[in-house]
Amino acid sequence: MTSLTQNKLKKEKLLDVHHIKKYFPIKGGILKRTVAHLKAVDDVSFSVLKGETLGIVGESGSGKSTLGRVILRLLDPTEGEVYFNGDEISKLKQRQVRPYRRDMQMVFQDPFGSLNSKMSVAELIEEPLLVQTNLSKQERKEKAIEIMEKVGLRADDRLKYPHEFSGGQRQRISIARALIINPQLVICDEPVSALDVSIQAQVLNLMKDLQDEFSLTYLFIAHDLSVVKHISDRIAVMYLGRIVEIAPKKALYENALHPYTQGLLASIPIIDSDDTKLERKKIRITGDLPSPVNPPSGCPFRTRCPLAHDRCSVERPELKGPENDEHLVACHLYT
Amino acid sequence: MKSHRKIKRAQSPLQLALRRFIKNKLALAGIIVLVLITLGAIFAPLLSEHDPTYGDLLKIEKVPSDEHILGTDGSGRDNFARLLYGARISLIVGFSAMLFTLIIGVVLGALAGYYGGKVDNLIMRLADLILAIPFLVLALTIIALLEKVTITIFVTVIAVTTWPSLTRIVRGTFLSLREQEFVLGARAIGASDLRIIFKHFIPNAIGPIIVNATLMMASMIIIESALSFIGMGIPQPTPTWGNMISEAQNIRILRNHPEAWIPPGLGILLTVLAINFIGDGLRDAFDPKSNRR
Numbered sequence: 001m002t003s004l005t006q007n008k009l010k011k012e013k014l015l016d017v018h019h020i021k022k023y024f025p026i027k028g029g030i031l032k033r034t035v036a037h038l039k040a041v042d043d044v045s046f047s048v049l050k051g052e053t054l055g056i057v058g059e060s061g062s063g064k065s066t067l068g069r070v071i072l073r074l075l076d077p078t079e080g081e082v083y084f085n086g087d088e089i090s091k092l093k094q095r096q097v098r099p100y101r102r103d104m105q106m107v108f109q110d111p112f113g114s115l116n117s118k119m120s121v122a123e124l125i126e127e128p129l130l131v132q133t134n135l136s137k138q139e140r141k142e143k144a145i146e147i148m149e150k151v152g153l154r155a156d157d158r159l160k161y162p163h164e165f166s167g168g169q170r171q172r173i174s175i176a177r178a179l180i181i182n183p184q185l186v187i188c189d190e191p192v193s194a195l196d197v198s199i200q201a202q203v204l205n206l207m208k209d210l211q212d213e214f215s216l217t218y219l220f221i222a223h224d225l226s227v228v229k230h231i232s233d234r235i236a237v238m239y240l241g242r243i244v245e246i247a248p249k250k251a252l253y254e255n256a257l258h259p260y261t262q263g264l265l266a267s268i269p270i271i272d273s274d275d276t277k278l279e280r281k282k283i284r285i286t287g288d289l290p291s292p293v294n295p296p297s298g299c300p301f302r303t304r305c306p307l308a309h310d311r312c313s314v315e316r317p318e319l320k321g322p323e324n325d326e327h328l329v330a331c332h333l334y335t
Numbered sequence: 336m337k338s339h340r341k342i343k344r345a346q347s348p349l350q351l352a353l354r355r356f357i358k359n360k361l362a363l364a365g366i367i368v369l370v371l372i373t374l375g376a377i378f379a380p381l382l383s384e385h386d387p388t389y390g391d392l393l394k395i396e397k398v399p400s401d402e403h404i405l406g407t408d409g410s411g412r413d414n415f416a417r418l419l420y421g422a423r424i425s426l427i428v429g430f431s432a433m434l435f436t437l438i439i440g441v442v443l444g445a446l447a448g449y450y451g452g453k454v455d456n457l458i459m460r461l462a463d464l465i466l467a468i469p470f471l472v473l474a475l476t477i478i479a480l481l482e483k484v485t486i487t488i489f490v491t492v493i494a495v496t497t498w499p500s501l502t503r504i505v506r507g508t509f510l511s512l513r514e515q516e517f518v519l520g521a522r523a524i525g526a527s528d529l530r531i532i533f534k535h536f537i538p539n540a541i542g543p544i545i546v547n548a549t550l551m552m553a554s555m556i557i558i559e560s561a562l563s564f565i566g567m568g569i570p571q572p573t574p575t576w577g578n579m580i581s582e583a584q585n586i587r588i589l590r591n592h593p594e595a596w597i598p599p600g601l602g603i604l605l606t607v608l609a610i611n612f613i614g615d616g617l618r619d620a621f622d623p624k625s626n627r628r
Contacts, residue, residue: 069519072523074519074522074523097525098525099525101523101524101525102525105523105524106519106520106523108516108519108520109516110516113515113516113517114516114517114519114520115517115520116517116520116521116534116535116538116539117348117517117539118347118348118349118538118539119534119538120347127521127524127526128524128525131524131525131526131527131530132524132525161346161347161348163348174520177520177524181524
C-alpha cells in the first residue's frame, strides 16, 4: 500500500462491524432441544478502512473463519450489525444481499475443496460475471483472459480442469474468480496456509500487487502472525471468539500488550538474527484452547495466561486503548 | 511454435470416466448384449411375422417347427414372437420405471438434501413409511385396488413404491456436498439456489445417481417379471417375459415344452446381468477408488 493512496482514502470506513455474535446451537436429548451454544464469535467489533488490510489472527477454533463468513452473510449472525459502505447488511434477506456480493468476495483456504472439480477454469472464473452481470459470452471470455494473465495463469489453461493444477495455481484461480467482478472488499480465509512455504510467498506477493492495482481492501485471516506480518496494515488477534488485541502492525509487533499476543509472537521461529533486535517477551502458551461451548468465566484467556490474577476470573476485560485509540487490548493488566 | 507432438486436449472429469468405462471388458460385454436385445425388441416385426397376441386354437402347444421356431403356447400363440415383443415390454417397463423413479428420487432427494430442516424431515419420513412396508405387499395392494392395469399404471406403481432408496442416496450426496467449500464459494458470488443445485450439486452427484439408476433398471425388470409371473403384472394377452414363464406353471409344460419357458428365463437373466455389469462398470469409472480386486 503506497502512502499516497493511503492518504487519499484516509478515514473512510468500508466495513464496520458492531458487536457481532454468532452462536451455534447444540442440540441434544431425544427432543433435539437446544442444550447449549457454541459461541464461535462472541461480541466482536472493528472497522476496516478503504484500501487497508486488516489481518485477523487466531488459533483454530478462535472463530476467525466464522467471523469472515458472517460478514459475507454466508452465515447469519446471532446478534450485531455489519455495515458495508454505510449500509446495514446483516439483517437483509439472502436475495437482498446478492447485489452486495459484487463488492465483497472471498478467497477460501482449501485450494482443493473450494473449486468445483466438474467445471473448467474458464467456467469457474467466468461464473461471477455470469451470475452478477449481463456481459456477453465474448466479453466474459475477454475479461477472464485478462484477469488470468494478471494473476499469473496462462490463457491457454482456460479449458483445463482444477485437477490438472497444483495448489498454488488453484489458489490463483480462486483469486481470479474473486477479483473478476472488481470487488471492493476481499475476505481471504487463510488463503496460503494450505500451500508450501515457497508458494506462500509468491501468492502473498501476488495478492499485495493486486491490492495496489485494483485498490482492494483485504480482511486477511490467518492462524499465525508471520503470514499476516507481510501483508497487513493493522492486525486483530482473536481468542475464543473475541478480539483480545487490535493494533497497527508496527505497534503490535514491537509492543504487544496482551499476554496471548506476546505468546504468539514468541512462538514465531526466528531464523534471521536481525529479527532478534525486537525484544521479545518470553511468554509461552501451554495447553489447548478451552471449549467455546463452555468458555472460562471472566477473561477467556485466563486458563492459559501466566500472568492471570484473581480479577481475571471474575470480570471480563473490555477492549480498551490504554495509550491511544489505535492500539486496543482486552486485559486487566492495563486497567 | 510448432510441435510434432499432438497437443493433448484437456479432459473433463466426465470424459475421463467414460474412458475408464470403455476399458472395462465386462461392462462392454454388457453393453453389447443389451444392444442386441434392444435391437431384437425394436425389430421384432421384421424377425417374426406372427402376431404375439393372436392365438390359433388349432395350434395349441405345438413343438418347434419351421413356422413356429419356439413352438406355440397354451392359447396357440407363437412363442418366438412373444419372446421378441416381451423384450419390448420388459425394456420399456424397466427403462420408463427407472426414469420415473429417477425424476421423483432426484427431485425429492435434492429438496431434502439442499434445504434440510422441515422439508428434509417431511420427505424422509414419507420415505421411511414406504420403506417400512414390504415392497411386494405395497405393490400388490395398489394393483389389486386398481381396476385395470396398463403399462403406464404399472410403471407408476413401481416408481411410487421404489423412489425412497434413490432419494436417500441423492439426499446423502447433497448433504455431504453442502459442507464443501466450493458450494460456499458459489453462494459467495451470489449464485441462485437453482444454479447451485444444477451447476454445482448435480454434476458432482451424477456418478452415484447414474450408477444407482442403472442398477435400479435391472431390478425393475425383475419386479415386472415377478409380478407378471404371479399374475399381478401386466395382464394377458400382452406378451411379457414374466407372462410367458407364468404360462409354464404347470408340470406338463415344464417337462415337455422347455422351449416355451427357457428362452424368456434366459432373456431376463441376460438382460439383468448385462445391466448389472454396465452399472458396476459405471461405478468403477466414476469412482476409481472403489475398484476392489
